[in-house]
Amino acid sequence: MQSTDSPIFKSVAVVMFFIVNLFALYLLFRGHNMPGGGFIAGVATSVAVILLSFGMGLEAAQKILRSDPIRIATWGFLIATLSGVLPMFFGLPYLTTFNYKAYELPVIGDFYIGTPLSFDIGVYMVVVGVITKVIFVIAESTSQEHRLVRIAESGYCARSEEPIEEDPLRKSEEVPIHPDK
Amino acid sequence: MIIILPVLIPLLTAICGLLVQKSSIGRRWFFGFSAWVQFGLAIYLVREAWVSGTQGLYLGGWEAPIGITLVLDMLSALMVGMATLMTLACTIYGFYEQKVEDKHPLRLPLIQLLLVGMNLSILTGDLFNLFVAFEVMLLASYALITLEADDWDVRQAFPYVAINIFGSAFFLIGCGFTYGLFGSLNFADIALQSEQMLADGEGSPYQVELLAMLMVFVFAIKAGAFPLYYWLPNSYPILPPALAGLFSGMLTKVGVYVLIRWLGTVMPHDLDFIYNVLVWVGIASMFFAVLGAVSRNFIRGILSFHIPSQIGFMLLAIGFFTPYAFAAGIFFLLHNIMAKGSLFLCGGVVTFLCGSDDLKKTGNLWVASPLLGVVFFVQAMSLAGLPPFSGFWGKYMIIREGIALGEYVLVGFALAASVLTLFSMLKIWLASFWTENPDVKPRVDDKRWRKMTYAVGGIAIVSLFMGLGAQLFVELSMMASEHVLDRVGYAESILTGREFR
Numbered sequence: 191m192q193s194t195d196s197p198i199f200k201s202v203a204v205v206m207f208f209i210v211n212l213f214a215l216y217l218l219f220r221g222h223n224m225p226g227g228g229f230i231a232g233v234a235t236s237v238a239v240i241l242l243s244f245g246m247g248l249e250a251a252q253k254i255l256r257s258d259p260i261r262i263a264t265w266g267f268l269i270a271t272l273s274g275v276l277p278m279f280f281g282l283p284y285l286t287t288f289n290y291k292a293y294e295l296p297v298i299g300d301f302y303i304g305t306p307l308s309f310d311i312g313v314y315m316v317v318v319g320v321i322t323k324v325i326f327v328i329a330e331s332t333s334q335e336h337r338l339v340r341i342a343e344s345g346y347c348a349r350s351e352e353p354i355e356e357d358p359l360r361k362s363e364e365v366p367i368h369p370d371k
Numbered sequence: 372m373i374i375i376l377p378v379l380i381p382l383l384t385a386i387c388g389l390l391v392q393k394s395s396i397g398r399r400w401f402f403g404f405s406a407w408v409q410f411g412l413a414i415y416l417v418r419e420a421w422v423s424g425t426q427g428l429y430l431g432g433w434e435a436p437i438g439i440t441l442v443l444d445m446l447s448a449l450m451v452g453m454a455t456l457m458t459l460a461c462t463i464y465g466f467y468e469q470k471v472e473d474k475h476p477l478r479l480p481l482i483q484l485l486l487v488g489m490n491l492s493i494l495t496g497d498l499f500n501l502f503v504a505f506e507v508m509l510l511a512s513y514a515l516i517t518l519e520a521d522d523w524d525v526r527q528a529f530p531y532v533a534i535n536i537f538g539s540a541f542f543l544i545g546c547g548f549t550y551g552l553f554g555s556l557n558f559a560d561i562a563l564q565s566e567q568m569l570a571d572g573e574g575s576p577y578q579v580e581l582l583a584m585l586m587v588f589v590f591a592i593k594a595g596a597f598p599l600y601y602w603l604p605n606s607y608p609i610l611p612p613a614l615a616g617l618f619s620g621m622l623t624k625v626g627v628y629v630l631i632r633w634l635g636t637v638m639p640h641d642l643d644f645i646y647n648v649l650v651w652v653g654i655a656s657m658f659f660a661v662l663g664a665v666s667r668n669f670i671r672g673i674l675s676f677h678i679p680s681q682i683g684f685m686l687l688a689i690g691f692f693t694p695y696a697f698a699a700g701i702f703f704l705l706h707n708i709m710a711k712g713s714l715f716l717c718g719g720v721v722t723f724l725c726g727s728d729d730l731k732k733t734g735n736l737w738v739a740s741p742l743l744g745v746v747f748f749v750q751a752m753s754l755a756g757l758p759p760f761s762g763f764w765g766k767y768m769i770i771r772e773g774i775a776l777g778e779y780v781l782v783g784f785a786l787a788a789s790v791l792t793l794f795s796m797l798k799i800w801l802a803s804f805w806t807e808n809p810d811v812k813p814r815v816d817d818k819r820w821r822k823m824t825y826a827v828g829g830i831a832i833v834s835l836f837m838g839l840g841a842q843l844f845v846e847l848s849m850m851a852s853e854h855v856l857d858r859v860g861y862a863e864s865i866l867t868g869r870e871f872r
Contacts, residue, residue: 284375
């Protein structure tokens with residue numbers, strides 16, 4: 191996706207990126223006992239990243255995530271699973287929660303923390319990874335970013351599937367669709 | 372504590388496989404090792420169920436009916452055993468089907484995720500969790516069915532996806548209906564409350580019957596029963612053989628398992644109308660599907676049509692609804708998982724050797740590989756139901772119960788369907804193994820087919836053991852049917868701290 195020409199949209203997108211992410215963190219941390227949680231926070235963050243990709247271009251948004259979104263999702267999956275496994279080492283059933291409560295601390299007041307938070311962080315990462323991956327693949331395909339499309343196809347497409355888009359360069363270039371074939 | 376492990380180990384294995392995506396020998400060793408561990412664990416679970424009967428695990432420490440409960444009894448232990456056995460065989464078979472570098476990096480993790488879904492839907496004691504487990508299983512299967520597909524295959528896979536989404540929507544409606552009716556989704560709680568409701572005269576029995584019928588409809592879609600099996604013979608042949616073995620072996624049978632659980636454990640035992648419907652649906656699917664099998668001319672097509680046909684026998688056994696018939700149905704279920712899965716894998720070896728599984732383009736295989744011939748013959752005759760193979764005992768028990776109940780018409784239909792099964796199996800046997808076909812030169816110099824045959828042979832040995840030492844497995848099935856039909860015992864061991872009449 192090419193970045194837009196409008197300077198207003200660009201600067202708003204950058205500011206909104208931080209505001210929406212702050213809100214997402216708020217949703218993530220209040221999620222244990224109140225409306226919120228990993229899923230909705232993940233959706234908010236992915237919306238922020240997509241907004242940024244509209245404003246600054248796809249490459250910038252991918253640079254912010256720093257790695258393949260599916261990799262983020264996988265690590266999140268691992269964190270969520272392991273936070274359920276943890277109590278099994280103490281002889282408790284899978285997914286049992288540990289909570290820590292402290293009352294009337296200075297500055298922050300009452301304070302709860304527990305293993306549901308790490309589960310939620312895992313869910314958050316899964317949601318961010320999957321949603322941004324889906325949007326990125328579609329965006330790459332519709333905006334003629336042939337190099338990115340080819341990388342995605344090598345990892346996730348069926349071997350003999352028709353290309354998602356017509357690519358006039360593909361036949362002339364030496365790069366195979368599936369480098370490992 | 373140990374009950375969660377059949378779900379957790381494949382889950383962690385799949386995650387590790389997703390983190391390390393590059394195909395390599397080490398990765399294969401890891402997946403193979405994990406599959407062996409899971410199989411060993413499943414055998415331990417069978418022993419556990421044998422020793423201590425029905426037991427529950429409350430996830431997160433939330434007691435039933437509030438939290439999600441996993442339940443282990445004989446039937447679920449046996450089914451987990453079969454699921455892990457088939458996964459093990461198909462994983463090892465898949466290693467030789469393709470070279471390391473040809474393999475799609477996501478296939479192995481997706482197989483493990485499929486196993487997560489199957490094991491969870493087998494072990495769960497909660498209706499909504501069952502829905503989630505089905506979705507995990509189906510999503511993994513959608514991905515697997517189109518992973519290595521071309522355009523034509525994707526078109527063939529579409530009905531599979533469509534009908535399953537349709538079924539899932541009805542499943543969700545059924546969950547809502549259940550919660551509205553009983554205020555609970557826990558199997559044990561539903562069992563108690565439905566009994567209570569009918570005894571107190573509150574609420575009409577038709578509501579319970581309607582709910583039972585709705586869920587039977589959903590599970591019959593998943594199992595591929597008569598009017599709704601159209602998707603199955605079209606979509607299964609497009610799978611690569613290793614996956615076809617797993618899908619045909621396990622996926623539809625999970626639907627049958629859930630049907631047994633739903634009618635045996637959860638719903639009241641006086642829904643005669645539904646049992647009659649099931650019996651006739653079973654007859655129709657065994658008969659019409661086998662006619663489809665007779666008409667086909669390629670191995671995977673014939674075998675795919677046999678899936679609904681064999682499902683028909685299981686539905687017949689469920690429809691008879693006596694403890695003995697349930698035991699027969701469970702025995703037949705276990706036998707059929709192995710027979711059907713390994714026949715698909717054999718068909719894969721035939722395709723590998725001859726380059727095609729069209730019956731006109733195969734031949735000479737008995738000379739090329741007597742071992743493959745023996746494995747195929749054992750499993751084909753077992754599927755058709757000839758003694759002394761395991762299929763004979765399953766069919767014998769079902770038909771004996773039918774005669775004891777005086778249902779001679781049904782027995783006649785079942786026997787006729789068996790004869791047609793034998794006919795279509797012999798068609799494959801004669802065309803691929805027994806005929807000399809001068810146009811076909813089996814590709815024996817590529818040694819991989821030998822190892823593939825050994826992987827199938829492993830299942831064939833277990834299946835032979837089940838036929839020759841049927842006593843053990845009949846006892847296990849009797850115990851499983853006792854556990855399933857004992858609703859009060861089930862509720863007692865899950866809902867601790869409540870009074871029972």
